[in-house]
Amino acid sequence: MLGAIVGPEYLRVPDRDEARAARLIFEPARAEQVAEVVRKCEADGLALAPMGAGRTLAQIRSQPADVGVSLKRMDRIIDYEPDDMTVVAEAGLTLGTLDTSTAKYGQRLPCDPAHPELTTLGALVGAAKSGPLRLSEGRVRDLLIGIRFVGHAGRLVHGGGRVVKNVAGYDLMKVMTGAFGTLGIITETTFKVRPRPENYSLAITSFEDTSEALTAAGRVQQAANLHHLEVLSSSLGQKFDRPARTMVLAGFGGSRTEADYYRARISNALRRNTQIFVGDEATFHYQRLRDLDFSGASVVAQLAVLPAELPRCLGACGAEFRAHAANGVAQIFVASDRTKDEIQGTVERWREVAHMGSGNLQVLHADAEVRTSLEMFDRPQEPALRLMRRLKFAFDPKNVFNPGCFVAGL
Secondary structure (H helix, E strand, O other), X not given: OHHHHHOHHHEEOOOOOHHHHEOOEEOOOOXXXXXXXXXXXXXXXXXXXEEOOOHHHHHHOOOOEOEEEEOOOOOOEEEEEOOOOEEEEEOOOEHHHHHHHHHOOOEEOOOOOXXXXXXXXXXXXXXXXXXXXXXXHOOHHHHEEEEEEEOHHHOEEEEEOOOOOOOOOOOHHHHHOOOOXXXXXXXEEEEEOEEOOOOOEEEEEEEOOHHHHHHHHHHHHHHOOOOEEEEEOHHHHHHHOOOOOEEEEEEEOOOHHHHHHHHHHHHHHHOOOOEEEEHHHHHHHHHHHHOOOOOOOOEEEEEXXXXXXXXXXXXXXXXXXXXXXXXOEEEEEEOOOOOHHHHHHHHHHHHHHHHHOOXXXXXXEEOHHXXXXXXXXXOOOHHHXXXXXXXXXXXXXXXXXXXXXXXHHO
């Protein structure tokens, strides 16, 4: 019956990561086909999950959904207005492809999750993905100005529009961002794009002591207007040919005069021998930083606390890390030689540290044998949780949109 909606060649068994996210993959070409499968799944009580490459869902679903809705065929740029700096694109388009198109006009969508060539716009919004540029450009919620999605009963819902100053109606963009597909299936996005920076440069230095590196990062933040500011713990230093050393990486740019001014200020703030890369070399090292993976780790989590609390919290966690130092956000991880009980205890301790720093912790990756016993998201206080449950019921009364894949099993 599902094959009759899209044709049997677009209904298939999952592969690789998809197998942990869904039992059957449905590949629609139009929003109307998505609406039809939603109505069918609601009638038959089948769970469905929107998917890009399935990498995120494979980590946070405790068991596969019945139907995975892959939007890989919905990958068009519908409208791009370089003069207005807005772009409308289907949710199956990858961020890498979009940036290739906007680069011709000296523009970009400045969201930079790892491997943008594998990240669809639907996954970018649904999982609220971001990277080093969150310091200067904000997060995806700050750039998303319009959205279309398929909701309960197959309704085609839209919010926002193609105008940056759009204040009419409910702010559905914020609601859908970071909802992990639990409220509906995003089919189209509208973003504001921004100019590509001039004279991008990257300052890199290293320290033997982690606390010294974090202190130096604080000085750099005060010294210059940065694109991004990262601190990498010693185990990641080897990826930049500096093994067993904690690294500070600061990106900056502007006019030639601004770049030269910031170069001097940053070198002085770091107070040691600093390498500063420009042009293609700077871009190469930035991409290595953006695409850092934590392969081989037993568990990876994202710690988000008050920026002033980040050094203390990282010390208390006792883990390796990649920190967006000025944002109070870090990805923390431990090696692969941990037992199930050790991993559970580690995550519980990390959560206690996050709460003491007025923040939260989200598990991003865990070994398969322990994943089902971990809470992937922090549990909010009861008043907030009641509101979230009401919102879920209002958007998804049949509970078919990616159930059990969000906070407190929503």
